[in-house]
Structure formats: C-alpha cells, structure tokens
Amino acid sequence: MKAVVLYSGGLDSTIALKIVQEWGVEVYPLYVFNKFLSVKMPPQVPDLKVVDVSKEFIDIVRNPHHGYGKNLNPCIDCRILMLKRAKEYMKKIDADFIVTGEVLDQRPKSQHLDQLMLIDKEADVQELVVRPLSGALLPVTIPERQGLIDRNLLLAIKGRSRRPMMSLAGQLKITDFTSPSGGCLLTDPGFCRRLADLMRYQEKIGIRDIELLKLGRHFRLDKETKLIVGRNEAENETIEKLITGSDYFVYVPDTGSPNAMLLGNKKHIKLAASIVARYSDKKDDENVEVYYRQKKAVKKIRVHPSTNEELAGWRL
Numbered sequence: 001m002k003a004v005v006l007y008s009g010g011l012d013s014t015i016a017l018k019i020v021q022e023w024g025v026e027v028y029p030l031y032v033f034n035k036f037l038s039v040k041m042p043p044q045v046p047d048l049k050v051v052d053v054s055k056e057f058i059d060i061v062r063n064p065h066h067g068y069g070k071n072l073n074p075c076i077d078c079r080i081l082m083l084k085r086a087k088e089y090m091k092k093i094d095a096d097f098i099v100t101g102e103v104l105d106q107r108p109k110s111q112h113l114d115q116l117m118l119i120d121k122e123a124d125v126q127e128l129v130v131r132p133l134s135g136a137l138l139p140v141t142i143p144e145r146q147g148l149i150d151r152n153l154l155l156a157i158k159g160r161s162r163r164p165m166m167s168l169a170g171q172l173k174i175t176d177f178t179s180p181s182g183g184c185l186l187t188d189p190g191f192c193r194r195l196a197d198l199m200r201y202q203e204k205i206g207i208r209d210i211e212l213l214k215l216g217r218h219f220r221l222d223k224e225t226k227l228i229v230g231r232n233e234a235e236n237e238t239i240e241k242l243i244t245g246s247d248y249f250v251y252v253p254d255t256g257s258p259n260a261m262l263l264g265n266k267k268h269i270k271l272a273a274s275i276v277a278r279y280s281d282k283k284d285d286e287n288v289e290v291y292y293r294q295k296k297a298v299k300k301i302r303v304h305p306s307t308n309e310e311l312a313g314w315r316l
C-alpha cells in the first residue's frame with residue numbers, strides 16, 4: 001500500500017508521515033514549493049519529491065478564487081493546488097491515496113470541515129485524502145472502505161491548541177521540524193504591504209520580483225519607480241547579483257554604504273541617491289558624493305542625505 005504524503009517539514013506533516021509509516025504504508029513525501037516561502041532548502045526527509053509551483057502561484061496570489069486569509073495568503077486556493085499536484089504524483093507512482101497533516105479547525109479559513117471538503121472537491125481528490133490527525137472526525141475515505149486503513153487508528157484531534165501535537169511529537173520522538181506555516185511570507189504583514197504595492201503598480205510579476213520583495217528597505221518613488229536599499233552585507237550581495245541591465249546600482253564609495261537598486265525611471269536618481277546617502281556612514285555630512293551605474297557606465301551625483309521625515313513619505 002502506497003501513499004503520497006504532502007510534506008512541508010512542519011510538525012503536523014512530520015507526525016502524519018510517521019503515523020502512516022507505522023501503519024505499514026509505503027510513503028512518498030511530496031514538497032510543493034513556491035517562492036513565497038522563506039525557506040532556503042527543502043525539508044530533509046528520505047525520497048522527497050519537490051515540485052516548484054511558483055509561476056502559477058503568482059497568478060493565484062494576485063487573483064485567488066476563494067479570497068485571502070488575514071493577510072495576502074490565499075490558503076484555500078493554495079491547498080487546492082497542492083492536492084492537485086499530489087494527485088498527479090499519486091497517479092504517476094500508482095499510489096493508493098494521499099495523506100496530509102491537516103488538523104480540523106486548526107486554521108480559521110482553510111481547515112473547517114466544509115472547507116476541507118471544498119478543497120478536496122476542487123482538487124478532484126474527494127475521499128482520497130487521509131488526514132490521520134483528525135480522520136476520526138471526518139467522513140469515511142475510499143482507503144478505509146477498501147480496508148487499506150483501519151478507521152480505529154485515526155486520531156480525533158481538533159482545534160488550535162498545539163498541546164496534542166507536542167505530546168505526539170514526544171511519543172514519536174520527533175525533534176526536527178520547521179515553523180507551523182513553513183515560513184509562508186504571505187502571512188507576514190510587512191511582506192504583504194510590499195507585495196500589495198507591487199500588485200498595484202506592476203501588471204506582470206516574475207520570480208525576480210518576488211525575490212526582491214524578500215530583501216531590503218523598499219521605497220516607492222512613483223508608479224513605475226522603486227528603490228530597494230540593502231540592510232546588511234548578505235542583502236547587499238544579493239542586490240548586486242539581481243541587478244539587470246535596465247536597473248541602476250547606487251552606492252556611496254569609500255565608506256560603509258548599503259547597495260541599492262533603482263528600478264524604473266532615471267529622473268528619480270537624485271532622490272534615490274539622497275536616500276542611499278542617508279543609510280551610509282556619511283549620513284551626517286552636508287553633501288555626499290553618490291555613485292550610480294547602469295550596465296558599466298558609472299556616474300556621480302552630489303546630494304544632501306534625506307531626513308527621516310522625508311523617508312517616511314516614500315517608505316513601504
């Protein structure tokens with residue numbers, strides 16, 4: 001008996017995987033990845049298959065069929081997409097069913113009974129999803145009817161308390177897992193503020209745009225122009241790597257200075273330079289020489305560093 005386990009590396013899916021393994025199920029963990037997750041590496045578990053749905057997920061985030069959660073998290077559409085991918089994998093490896101670590105009523109918008117059933121229906125996996133943590137409280141599934149799974153083994157966990165999960169983790173000796181939402185940036189208000197700005201002003205959003213949202217301080221200078229200023233060495237390096245031929249690379253030479261990227265209209269270069277000067281070690285100088293470069297041509301400009309009051313008007 002084989003099952004695809006939707007696996008995020010979080011505690012709930014780790015417990016679900018262990019439980020069905022103990023029932024003697026041959027597990028095929030599947031990690032559905034998108035660029036809105038802050039994780040750098042897929043979770044570490046044997047035989048993990050990773051599918052990247054970033055491109056189609058960008059469209060879902062912009063226009064979710066079932067709306068958003070508290071921030072810009074389209075959890076219902078996201079779960080539907082994950083289960084569609086799980087079904088494809090299930091068919092490919094000829095597995096019998098799908099397993100998830102979902103807990104009934106754990107999340108307000110996507111884990112009520114009617115939402116779980118709606119998600120299964122829209123992903124076309126009705127009665128094929130086994131949820132070992134709450135299965136005793138859910139309708140009977142096909143693998144139960146077929147005798148592949150004993151319904152008496154399904155648990156009846158419900159609600160938001162983490163206590164039952166922590167106690168199960170202890171019993172199953174699980175010590176290694178990631179945060180409950182897998183580092184989903186769509187639940188982070190600061191990230192969502194920048195994303196909302198991007199969706200407002202930019203029609204076509206690509207993978208690089210999402211990467212840029214994850215780093216630096218962002219300043220909206222006009223509807224087509226944005227400045228991103230690095231906050232530390234790692235971000236400075238990433239900004240330099242992500243620069244393309246149409247962007248301006250802005251910095252203050254020979255002093256502690258952030259790297260910055262101006263995307264859009266060059267007419268704002270003076271303002272961009274003032275903001276970058278404000279974050280450099282020369283922020284208290286009257287006049288600061290700032291360099292900016294597009295492709296290989298380097299130019300200079302003298303500016304007065306911006307004040308905090310000025311910055312507040314541009315900062316996202």
Ligand code: SF4
Pocket residue numbers: 073074075076078079181182184186187
């Ligand atoms: S929190 Fe993020 S990753 Fe999790 S279901 Fe919602 S949108 Fe998807």
